[in-house]
Amino acid sequence: MRKETVRGAKWGHSLPKLLVGSLLLLLVCFIFFYTGKGRDQHDFSHLYTKRGDRIAYFDFTGSGLFTQTQIQKVSHMLATKLYGNAHPPSPCARATEELIEEARELILDWLFVEQEKRDDYSVVFTDGATEALRTVGEHFPWTKESTITYSILNHNSALGIREYARIHNATIKPFRHEIEEIPMPTNKSANNLLVFPAECNFSGKKIPLSLIEEGHRKGYRVMLDSAAYVPTNPLDIVKSGADYACTSFYKVFGYPTGLGALIAKKSSTTDFQKTYFGGGTVKTSFADPPVAFLYQNFEERYEDGTRNFLAIASLKFGFEELEKQGGMQQISEKVWKTTEILYEKLTSLTHPNGRKKVEIYGSHEKGPEYQGGVITFNLLKPDGSYLHFVDAEQQIESDGIVQLRTGCMCNPGACYELTGVNVKLLLEHAERNEHICVPESRREIGGVPVGAIRASLGWATTLEDVDILVERIGNVMM
Template sequence: MKPNEHYMDYTGSSVYCQSQIEQVFEELRGAMFGNPHSANPSSSMTGDRVEEVRDLVLRYFNADPAEYQVVFTRSATGALKLVGETFPWSRASTFAYLRENHNSVLGMREYALEAGGAFKAVNETFVEHWAQLEGESGPIYNLFAFPAEDNFAGACVKYPLRWIQQVKAKSTDAAQWRVLVDAAAYVPTQPLDLREVAPDFVALSFYKMFGYPTGLGALIVRVDAAEILKKLFWGGGAVSLATSSADFHVLKCRPADKLEDGTVNFLDIVSLKHGFGMIEKLGGIRAIQAHVASLTEYLYERMSNLRHSNGKPMLQIFGKHHFANSRQVQGGILNFEVLRPDGSVFSYKTFEREAAGAGFHVRTGAECNPGACYNYLGVTEKEVESLAGKKEGCHDDVEFITWVEVPLGSVRASLGYMSTWEDAYALVNFIEGNYKDRSK
């Protein structure tokens, strides 16, 4: 980055380091890689390297290779889409999910609806009660999805991973509940141990962990859960036998093989080991966790105490920062609105533009998490629906429900392994220096 710039969008994408990229290209210069579907020397070597990385991913998350497999996808969204399109939905199925999920989880409901099933958006209180109830009956498969950490405020975050076992315990011989965890916002700064918790599906993105490569994610899937997935489309690499004139094909047996269509992104896959290696050089994920938690606590303490001259707060901060156990329930995100001296909300788009001019890399809008965003901001679903045809996305000109002046987004500053105390100081000073007592 340029001098005096402050990157604070780690939930959007992490940042790669120079040594990591140098190691990637050193490996590419030192070996000939080929399509792993062949058996020639370059192909065989490439296939071996890909399998080594699969094993590395499992070890990193302490997953038993007898119980879990790694399926490479184009992104965390690709992993979620894969589950959505292959899950055995039926007319009796229910897709239950926490409201504070990313749009990519919400989009999975279309597959349930297409099969005649139902969906149910629930809050944290409902899940706590519902998980204790007896299981349902009937020959059905159901799915419950929640984020290990939501990407909007880092709040309502680190949802109890005990939910995984509680929901799965609702299963009966005739009706099964499977659990999907969206870990994309969680694993860049938090440890996930798949021997302690046992979700059926985990979706993640590698560039959110260590910046490079982009366009590569993974679905970590339990072997017994992979067995219930029903694949429709199949491509090269996923089948062991097929004919062109008859409707005949045989999918490969291993979940990782039959769920990956075509040639995997092998050059990017082999580069992952250098990202994981960089994490270890920094002391491991627990060192990153402690660093980010300390910065987050400092930022919240400073930002929550910013005041206009009339004594009113300059910011409204969302999340669970104020909880006594904030390190257990709050991630490395400061999501906030800038307030005028009269308490009204300052334009988040104006803030983004001015912050960018001062060298700050933050994100504004709903952060692809309408459930969390509109809940915090007090926007109703009817009000959102009224904007159909008017609002195109986070960066259009619609930022308020004009008749009530309720904002449709906020400012998100998110921290990561490369965040510094200087970044934190600079953000606080920028806000105080530019927005104290400012009305326009």
């Protein structure tokens, strides 16, 4: 009896120690999972091979990455409640409409639109930034007195707007913002449009948002292509003064794809000219007589057909992921620090004869005000000539562990300007109907490759990714 009492006493004394030990173990597991590699391997399990090797993903300008937590929340939402087409007045339609309006508010929150300014802006859902740009080009009130001016650093989707201006015999004026001012329109009183990207998708160069104010002074409305900028930078749309801006949400947080938005000042859309109408954009229509009455509300008027409502409902989980990272300012700072480290490592790579191995295009030495989280480059041989980016890419990505982007990235102006390709010779090749922007052609003009390699970073990029990429580039055989 006495021995049993002693054993019981020992057990009683050891119980607190066991509890403390268990709590410490749980704490270690928590720290590992939520702040270290454990959480990374859970949320980004698609970044790991079956062998457990991490894939160094460097195409965040092409597409962001979703997290497993994000997708699980989407799946749970779809599995636990019925959502239907928002056009009829059914209960499931009302539930959908509530989520759509909530998503519009989340987008305005993300763009720092204060409550008292909400009525000044419209959020029109599109299938991506390209459709948002096209919507402005198609419905802008062009006349033959109009002028469109645009930065040569624009993506093709923004350059395409000029074709609507051309149809109306408007004046077309490209410009280079670093060496010249925004050109004056032919008629300052006409409906004129300035188009430029907040960040060049080819090189990551940032264009000063002060161009918006300059454009307004000269008589332009301003279309800001913010698709490459907003995934890693905070954008205060009101403070910027832009009349129109656009985004693709898969570039921001990976999922959903096929969904973007046009964010527009209502005062800058009152004279837009709509021709086509689809389901949901008309109050009343007739087959005979051929008459239709469209909604006046900009969002209802321009969202033709059934909106991608399940994708729209999924947006809130993407925005939650941004908040988990500390918000856009913290994301921006983290991405820049990682970019800076990669830049320093790449610029230090040299051949045995002392010549540099990497030629980088951008404004990295000026800092994050002028440069985004992108490093676009070509590799140089020991004699200073170029190794074609296709040959370099094949070595770097040989086993699929590194993922990059090559070519001109759908941005001919930036590509030709920064690489120094002879545009006159390039035009001669194009007029002969040759494929000059297909990387596999290994096209060179005067010894200069028509394109480059782009490494674009995001909030999920790690220093481990940086080391993997630098090692691969350092080992490229010339």
